[in-house]
Amino acid sequence: MTHGSNKIPATLIPGDGIGPEIVDAVVQVLDALGAPFAWDHQQGGMAGIASGGDPLPGATLDSIRSNKLALKGPLTTPIGGGFRSVNVRLREEFQLYANLRPARTLVPGGRFDNIDLILVRENLEGLYVAFEHYIPVGDDPHAVAVSSGVNTREGSRRIVRYAFEHALKQGRKKVTLVHKANVLKALTGVFLEAGRHVAKDYEGRIAFDDRIVDACAMQLVLNPWQFDVIVTTNLFGDILSDLIAGLVGGLGAAPGANIGDKAAIFEAVHGSAPDIAGKGIANPTALLLAAGLMLDHVGLTDQATHLRKAIDQVLNQDNIRTGDLGGKTSTSDYAKALVQRVGSGL
Ligand code: NAI
Ligand code: MG
Numbered sequence: 001m002t003h004g005s006n007k008i009p010a011t012l013i014p015g016d017g018i019g020p021e022i023v024d025a026v027v028q029v030l031d032a033l034g035a036p037f038a039w040d041h042q043q044g045g046m047a048g049i050a051s052g053g054d055p056l057p058g059a060t061l062d063s064i065r066s067n068k069l070a071l072k073g074p075l076t077t078p079i080g081g082g083f084r085s086v087n088v089r090l091r092e093e094f095q096l097y098a099n100l101r102p103a104r105t106l107v108p109g110g111r112f113d114n115i116d117l118i119l120v121r122e123n124l125e126g127l128y129v130a131f132e133h134y135i136p137v138g139d140d141p142h143a144v145a146v147s148s149g150v151n152t153r154e155g156s157r158r159i160v161r162y163a164f165e166h167a168l169k170q171g172r173k174k175v176t177l178v179h180k181a182n183v184l185k186a187l188t189g190v191f192l193e194a195g196r197h198v199a200k201d202y203e204g205r206i207a208f209d210d211r212i213v214d215a216c217a218m219q220l221v222l223n224p225w226q227f228d229v230i231v232t233t234n235l236f237g238d239i240l241s242d243l244i245a246g247l248v249g250g251l252g253a254a255p256g257a258n259i260g261d262k263a264a265i266f267e268a269v270h271g272s273a274p275d276i277a278g279k280g281i282a283n284p285t286a287l288l289l290a291a292g293l294m295l296d297h298v299g300l301t302d303q304a305t306h307l308r309k310a311i312d313q314v315l316n317q318d319n320i321r322t323g324d325l326g327g328k329t330s331t332s333d334y335a336k337a338l339v340q341r342v343g344s345g346l
Contacts, residue, residue, distance in 0.1 A: 024335075045075030065094075073272075075087065076271070076274070097123050098163075098257075099237060101256050103116075115225075123258060164198060167228070179210060179232070213240070221247075224244075241254075245269060267287070314334070
């Protein structure tokens with residue numbers, strides 16, 4: 001596709017289920033905002049299978065490779081048929097080592113108010129390398145299950161450094177490293193060691209402390225406000241990022257970014273929601289917030305802030321909300337309200 005030189009080329013994958021509906025809403029709002037993306041539309045998920053038999057077509061990979069930037073709707077991973085998770089394939093293909101999961105209270109009055117946390121999860125190593133096998137004993141083929149995790153010093157330093165750099169950019173005050181080095185002395189000990197090493201470079205600028213993962217889980221529920229930026233290994237990050245999404249009311253408001261040196265892919269944390277697909281009632285907020293992270297990522301912080309403000313105002317001043325947040329508004333009317341707010345200059 002052609003685009004002006006001031007445009008930023010980016011791959012756009014509508015995805016499956018509610019994907020096309022929420023992507024449509026997001027593109028409308030970004031247009032109203034004047035976000036300078038030149039979208040290269042590509043297929044993925046079931047749509048990819050329908051067109052060429054692969055949920056992650058070569059053309060989609062080529063597009064991401066050349067644009068280095070993508071916004072994607074949720075992709076349905078077909079059950080059976082030997083398809084690997086598209087999301088895992090993307091992470092590996094582009095070495096997207098950092099998974100960024102911010103959580104911020106959008107609608108006050110929930111169980112926790114004024115939450116504003118960032119979780120940075122290592123996305124390629126740890127127990128999720130899934131080096132697993134069974135050892136048969138007697139007539140039981142699954143008598144013993146064995147799994148090995150892999151954390152490298154290099155990978156650990158890279159993710160902790162990413163967390164500190166992100167903290168600096170976002171004006172954050174503290175990074176907390178979460179581990180289980182008292183038990184998994186090698187696997188998560190190397191992560192803690194690397195973290196302490198990297199933290200020295202930020203002394204006087206960003207505070208650093210560490211927590212054991214189980215204690216951290218409890219503290220996140222008792223007093224989440226003590227945390228600012230959390231950095232942790234793959235498995236712990238998977239679990240804690242969902243916990244943190246729960247603190248701000250669940251999936252509807254949870255954006256995610258997968259970031260590497262070769263590419264960055266932005267998405268909502270939720271899936272394709274087949275139960276409500278095609279009904280025009282899906283909440284596009286998580287994907288909108290992901291688009292906000294994308295604007296941050298390319299340095300358009302003012303537009304990102306403007307977008308987040310518009311979302312706050314539509315939800316809390318206009319009281320326009322989709323069904324999952326207790327409202328009655330359709331996806332398209334919610335998008336219209338956002339377009340108005342964005343255009344009004346707030
Ligand atoms: P899901 O997140 O799609 O849905 C869980 C529940 O939340 C459903 O009741 C759904 O209606 C609701 N929900 C999700 N997003 C919503 C939104 N934006 N607005 C209103 N309600 C929303 O999880 P589920 O059902 O387990 O997975 C469905 C498919 O999505 C599966 O094929 C799965 O593999 C895929 N998936 C893809 C992801 C991705 O592409 N990043 C992430 C998670 C799941
Ligand atoms: Mg998860």
